[in-house]
Amino acid sequence: MSLDAFVKHSKPQPEPVATSQEIRDRGSTFVANIFKCTTEEEVRSCIKHLRRVTHGAKPASHEISAWRCMVLKKEHTGLMGPDDFEVKSGSEDDGEKWAGEKVLKAMVSEAVMDAVVVVSRWYGGTLLGPARFAHIETCALEVCRTFQQKEELDECISTLSSLDDTLAQLRAELDSLSPDSDASKVKAPVYPVWTVSDLAKAKRLVKARENAIKSVTTFIEQRRRNTA
Numbered sequence: 694m695s696l697d698a699f700v701k702h703s704k705p706q707p708e709p710v711a712t713s714q715e716i717r718d719r720g721s722t723f724v725a726n727i728f729k730c731t732t733e734e735e736v737r738s739c740i741k742h743l744r745r746v747t748h749g750a751k752p753a754s755h756e757i758s759a760w761r762c763m764v765l766k767k768e769h770t771g772l773m774g775p776d777d778f779e780v781k782s783g784s785e786d787d788g789e790k791w792a793g794e795k796v797l798k799a800m801v802s803e804a805v806m807d808a809v810v811v812v813s814r815w816y817g818g819t820l821l822g823p824a825r826f827a828h829i830e831t832c833a834l835e836v837c838r839t840f841q842q843k844e845e846l847d848e849c850i851s852t853l854s855s856l857d858d859t860l861a862q863l864r865a866e867l868d869s870l871s872p873d874s875d876a877s878k879v880k881a882p883v884y885p886v887w888t889v890s891d892l893a894k895a896k897r898l899v900k901a902r903e904n905a906i907k908s909v910t911t912f913i914e915q916r917r918r919n920t921a
Contacts, residue, residue, distance in 0.1 A: 706746070707739040710808070711839035713832040718824060720817020725796075725832035727810045727840045733781065736760045736809045740785075743811050754816035757829060759784035759797035760809035780806070789814065795826050799833035805840055842889045849895035850887060856902035857882060863909040870916040 709726040716723040726747075728739040736758075744756050761782040769777040782800075784793030796810050812829045821828075861881065887895065 707735075707742045709836075710843055711836040713835040716828045716832060718817075718821055718828060719819040721819070721821060721825070721828075722815040722817070723812060723825075723828040723832050725810060725812045725829075725836045727805075727808055727836040729807060729840075730760060730809045731762055731807050732764070733760070733762065733783075736762070739809050740811055743813070748813060751815070753813035755787045755789040755792070755814045757785070757787055757789050757792040757796055757812045757814065758809060759793055759800055759833075761797075761800050761806050763806055789825070789829075792826065792829050795830050796833045799830055799837050803834065803837035803841055805837045808840055810836060839889060842892055846887055846889060846892045846895060849892065849899055850884075852899050853884075853895065853902060856899065856906065860902060860906050860909065863906060863913065867909055867913050867916065870913060870920065 707728050709728055711727050713725040726743060728735075730736045730739060740756060740758050744752070748756075759782070761780055763778050764781050765771050766777055766779050771777045782797060784797040786793045792812070796812055800808070800810055810833050812832050814825070814829070885891075
């Protein structure tokens with residue numbers, strides 16, 4: 694195997710963040726996939742992988758795509774804040790006229806960023822008229838909403854981890870101020886593998902950790918006043 698072939702082969706294959714339920718109508722089948730992408734090169738790679746690998750054995754009649762990426766403006770460093778960045782977006786109909794715009798509209802309505810959505814259609818032989826656009830939008834909206842929920846879940850998990858670290862440090866400080874305290878002996882929480890269905894639970898845990906931090910901080914302040 695050549696070095697170039699090895700490098701290409703070694704790259705991780707694109708994995709969809711979410712896949713929609715299939716919609717079937719008069720022989721046609723519609724399904725959407727959403728991938729996380731930050732550059733147009735990654736967008737092309739995901740579309741190519743879906744077309745040639747995922748659907749290689751059963752090619753779709755149309756691979757309708759749209760993407761939105763936040764990119765650094767030319768001659769900007771990113772150090773000046775949000776104004777250094779701009780949104781790059783685009784869409785492709787792949788033979789299904791106006792369909793790409795429908796997918797992009799779904800992404801914009803759900804504020805999805807740094808992603809590409811591909812709605813695949815297998816034509817069943819019967820013209821569907823405007824109904825096909827409704828199916829395309831429905832599939833696209835489903836994966837966009839799941840994508841946003843997963844993004845929110847990831848943010849909650851990151852916040853929760855940071856709060857756990859802060860709480861552990863505060864409990865250790867409380868122990869140092871109170872010889873009879875065993876706050877630092879509280880075991881670190883062990884979390885399950887999170888899924889989108891756990892989002893509400895994750896939010897509650899974040900709130901609980903924030904309240905715990907406030908309580909421990911109050912105890913620390915009281916101990917300091919008592920020993921002053």
